[in-house]
Amino acid sequence: MSKPEESNWTRDTESKHLPIYQHRHRLIEAVKENQFLVVTGETGSGKTTQLPQYLYQAGFCRNGKIGVTQPRRVAAITVAQRVSQEMAVGLGHQVGYQVRFDDCTTKDTLIKYMTDGCMLREILTDSSLEQYSVVILDEVHERSLNTDILLGLLKKTPSRGTRGRKLPLKVVVMSATLETDKLSGFLGDCPVFTIPGRIYPVKELYCNLIGPKDKDSSAYVKAVVKVALDVHTNEASGDILVFLTGQSEIEKACDMLFAKAESIDYRYDVDDRTVEGLLILPLYGSMPTDQQKQIFQPAPAGVRKCVVATNIAATSLTINGVRYIVDSGFVKQLNHNSRVGLDILDVVPISKSEAQQRAGRAGRTSPGKCFRIYNKEFWENCMPEYTVPEIQRTSLTSVILTLKCLGVHDVIRFSYLDRPEERFILDALKKLYQFDAIDRKGNVTSLGRMMVEFPLPPGLTRALLKSAALGCEDAMLPVAAMLSVENIFIRPGLPEKQKEAEIMHTELAACSGSCNDFLMLLCIFEKCRASENPSAWSKDHWIHWRALKSAFSVETQLREILLRLKQQKDFPQETFKGSNSELLRQCLCHGYFTHVARRSVGKTFCTMDGHGSTVHIHPSSSLFGQEAKLDWIIFHDVLVTSRVYVRTVCPIRYDWVKDLLPKLHEIDVYDLSSVAREEVTDEEMARWEKKRAAQKQMESIEDASKKLEKRNDESSITEARSRYLQRKQNRAQTKHS
């Protein structure tokens, strides 16, 4: 292996002026002396780019690679590019990166930047991380789900001698200055190394336009517009960055900025979105990338940029030249609600640490100001200190399966930096049991070992494996791919264009018989792939080409994994007795029997998972309006807006799920909690077997359908849940009217 010249490294004057440079010797010593180290420093301290280079220079690569994790793909790629330039080596050689679909490493790679998800995959194949001498977890304060899991796994780091390791693995945890004591405490009171940052002061101001009682979104859209215009008229030069929660609000705010500017006698030009001296630019994730690019170009001389953005501008994208922040104080957050068994997207106040993060975006190149539209009372009473970490508000099914496959059987007492609620873990275990990924004692089954290989939600993997057993994976692979990319349907803003798109989408639905949204996805996938010019085809049919293209890559990846697994001797093989038109739907049932609903009054459906929630078919479904013809359905996901909607729907027959549904009630939380704790006694096992036998007997006497209905109807808890959802609906309706 070739080392970069020492002179080359020190000649780099830019990196010598970074705050971290003068601490390099002490840092290297600290890593040498400790197995765990917390390194803290604000953005701009140089820790992400410099520390791996210092360790490389100090000879840490003699016994293995240095791995650096990032929560986001772009960060992993750009930092690796930067470091390879600084070290004057080709990207992919000594310095490389690995993200999904893009492995830019070789056998020479010694400093490897990667996403936290990739590192987790790597641990699945090499649990002692034999190839690494040091692992650096970066951006730990962001508390991404995968980083949190890595923290817990690396805490019990492989020490000297375990599975081929010559030396114990060094673990460095890098975080912004928040909660470093907690991190150090978690890692056995390891030392904390603080590097001064290089950010400029940001003055924080409270505009007192919103208080704890303001819950209405139109109030804060008006407020941010007012503040942004005030900044434009009163403050010195520098761009403005406004934080709102979503696309529709952002568009509304941009329109209001024009209108208000006009009413106070500004000239403006709608096409350029320019009010006199103010260039107004919306920014959100689903925006076409070419439109996003415009945002990074500096405004013309004498013009001030005003970017109205979602949280995407808080971490994922950096806009240079921003000196003023206008903070609405809200964010849209996906929370798993285990009480109703749904994931619900909610608008909630941001945390104080998130507000500081937003303010920090104004101080990257010069001193700045942050205007908070809310008052001090809102700050004190409505905003929590820290954001609830993802691991405590997300569905854990995939993560728990990964942990189980890594040999962590006691998933309740695993070392979590912040422990998820027990019922979230039990929910996940229950789902895994229902999908046959774990057995009654909580051990991973051979099916579970196969399932963990797929980057898909377990239900979808279950359906895919079923289809492969029956030999119809060519139909299921595209469906699985299409369901794991962002929304593929374009919905234009202009009403006449909207109609045009709708007609096109209805035609696409017709090609699959207009009564199965899953089949419609397959149809679109295949039609586009078969067309001469797929991107033109997408455009003509109002389909997002970017999303469809990524569905093609996902399908290829899934197909490769499946091919590999099919070579195993124990890969299941089954024969199908039934008509071909039913084959795909029956396979889907094996992944979606937790998402079964039966039509109840009028156009409503009642979920059969034991929660008995009332749901409606979403208007975007090809089954919308055909409710009267339907009886049993399965659905891919749930959306709570003015009503509880199910999207991506498919009609099924009760016969196809009747043998699966009892599995939903076969195991209770008490059973699982002891499974989870590895405290299943023989007595408990015997009791369960007895119960199961009794249940089987019942089934032969009583029709399973009736029983399930009864279970759903009689439970008062279920009714309470329905009432809760109803209230939620009513609240949402008031909010929207």
Place this chain on the structure above:
DNA sequence: GAGCACTGC
């Protein structure tokens, strides 16, 4: 007759 923040494998 509705409208989905942001990541990641």
